[in-house]
Amino acid sequence: MKTKTQKTQSGKVQLLEVAQRLMLAKGYTATSVDEICQQADLSKGSFFHYFESKEELGKAALDGFYFRQKEGMLQAEFRKEADPLKRVESLIDFLIQAFKNPDIPKSCLIGNFSQELSETHPEIRKLCADHFADWAESVKSDLDEAKTKYKPHTPLDTQSIADYLIAVIEGTLILYKAKKDIKIFEKNLGHLKLYVQSIF
Amino acid sequence: MKTKTQKTQSGKVQLLEVAQRLMLAKGYTATSVDEICQQADLSKGSFFHYFESKEELGKAALDGFYFRQKEGMLQAEFRKEADPLKRVESLIDFLIQAFKNPDIPKSCLIGNFSQELSETHPEIRKLCADHFADWAESVKSDLDEAKTKYKPHTPLDTQSIADYLIAVIEGTLILYKAKKDIKIFEKNLGHLKLYVQSIF
DNA sequence: CATATTATACCAACCAGTCGGTATAATAAT
DNA sequence: ATTATTATACCGACTGGTTGGTATAATATG
Numbered sequence: 236m237k238t239k240t241q242k243t244q245s246g247k248v249q250l251l252e253v254a255q256r257l258m259l260a261k262g263y264t265a266t267s268v269d270e271i272c273q274q275a276d277l278s279k280g281s282f283f284h285y286f287e288s289k290e291e292l293g294k295a296a297l298d299g300f301y302f303r304q305k306e307g308m309l310q311a312e313f314r315k316e317a318d319p320l321k322r323v324e325s326l327i328d329f330l331i332q333a334f335k336n337p338d339i340p341k342s343c344l345i346g347n348f349s350q351e352l353s354e355t356h357p358e359i360r361k362l363c364a365d366h367f368a369d370w371a372e373s374v375k376s377d378l379d380e381a382k383t384k385y386k387p388h389t390p391l392d393t394q395s396i397a398d399y400l401i402a403v404i405e406g407t408l409i410l411y412k413a414k415k416d417i418k419i420f421e422k423n424l425g426h427l428k429l430y431v432q433s434i435f
Numbered sequence: 436m437k438t439k440t441q442k443t444q445s446g447k448v449q450l451l452e453v454a455q456r457l458m459l460a461k462g463y464t465a466t467s468v469d470e471i472c473q474q475a476d477l478s479k480g481s482f483f484h485y486f487e488s489k490e491e492l493g494k495a496a497l498d499g500f501y502f503r504q505k506e507g508m509l510q511a512e513f514r515k516e517a518d519p520l521k522r523v524e525s526l527i528d529f530l531i532q533a534f535k536n537p538d539i540p541k542s543c544l545i546g547n548f549s550q551e552l553s554e555t556h557p558e559i560r561k562l563c564a565d566h567f568a569d570w571a572e573s574v575k576s577d578l579d580e581a582k583t584k585y586k587p588h589t590p591l592d593t594q595s596i597a598d599y600l601i602a603v604i605e606g607t608l609i610l611y612k613a614k615k616d617i618k619i620f621e622k623n624l625g626h627l628k629l630y631v632q633s634i635f
Numbered sequence: 636c637a638t639a640t641t642a643t644a645c646c647a648a649c650c651a652g653t654c655g656g657t658a659t660a661a662t663a664a665t
Numbered sequence: 666a667t668t669a670t671t672a673t674a675c676c677g678a679c680t681g682g683t684t685g686g687t688a689t690a691a692t693a694t695g
Binding site for chain 4: 636638641642643644645646647648649650652653655657658659663664665
């Protein structure tokens with residue numbers, strides 16, 4: 236019956252989870268392979284059995300992070316909302332609520348890696364750009380639907396509005412890390428929501 | 436007459452400039468004291484003559500960065516604009532123009548340090564929070580003036596609008612580092628400007 | 636048996652920081 | 666004015682520890 240992983244997760248998954256947690260908090264460079272192994276209760280030999288380098292682990296952690304975020308979004312309740320504009324507004328409300336949850340890390344691996352590694356790790360920079368683009372695309376498709384439905388008088392560049400939404404989130408995370416005041420999420424995302432409403 | 440430092444800058448200034456440049460590009464952790472010394476053409480002995488630790492250098496570089504940015508803002512032409520609302524709009528235009536200049540680094544030491552060090556270096560985190568607060572205060576005072584002058588119908592939380600402006604800038608920098616497309620500044624700051632106009 | 640997983644031992648390079656010392660110049664004492 | 670004292674700027678070797686990474690072997694697992 237208990238054929239696979241009954242006591243604990245596989246070594247690879249464990250390493251990825253620890254790496255993600257540490258890198259969300261301290262970034263890529265300040266997170267050492269040794270510390271990851273320690274906290275994953277595995278040896279360095281195991282680490283380099285699963286990942287051929289720290290950078291490969293970084294890429295895997297980044298992909299895993301984005302995949303989980305995307306899954307969480309797609310399966311969230313607000314996605315069932317029929318009206319596309321309300322769906323965008325609900326996305327913002329969903330984020331406001333999510334950031335109120337103390338168990339949700341106030342950090343984004345894509346933003347962290349983009350800031351820290353864009354000049355030194357070109358492949359990771361590219362991955363960040365791709366994930367940002369994919370994220371923006373999913374927002375853009377709702378905005379396009381809303382545009383078709385509500386035909387606003389002013390011309391709308393939905394792509395750049397989606398990018399803007401991401402920038403507000405990433406910037407708010409940075410501000411939060413300095414101030415450590417959770418209210419910044421509600422306030423900033425509130426402004427963003429008002430803006431989206433104002434242009435439709 | 437020429438009593439002091441006519442040929443080259445003092446060692447301390449040189450170290451600070453190199454540190455700022457490297458940390459703007461690669462962050463704090465990935466920038467080693469050795470590399471700073473190499474590029475500043477000074478020995479490690481000299482480094483620790485001027486700074487008692489790497490963290491103290493980080494603080495000094497952070498303060499210096501903010502001071503320069505603030506000076507640049509205060510002396511900019513748009514500050515002479517009499518109308519407070521136009522002054523805020525001109526600030527945004529000023530930033531759009533500034534980011535078009537290839538010589539201006541597309542990076543903010545306050546944002547970088549906040550993201551990278553907030554969990555590990557509490558004193559630096561505090562410094563970031565203070566600088567963000569000071570920056571926001573300068574924006575808020577213009578917004579307050581505009582509020583008094585134009586008496587908008589909707590109630591305005593000028594403090595949170597100022598924070599929002601900073602978040603948009605910081606988030607846009609992160610997006611830029613991934614995408615490396617300079618147009619993101621004009622687009623995102625354009626949305627911000629529209630929002631500010633819409634609420635007055 | 637063979638393959639996947641884990642551990643141990645090790646490495647060279649690099650890390651922040653220390654140390655003892657020198658060269659120079661400003662200041663004080665004679 | 667000359668000498669003694671002190672402070673500043675700087676150097677480069679060195680330390681203990683950490684870094685990412687490797688080589689090899691033990692242990693599971695199928």
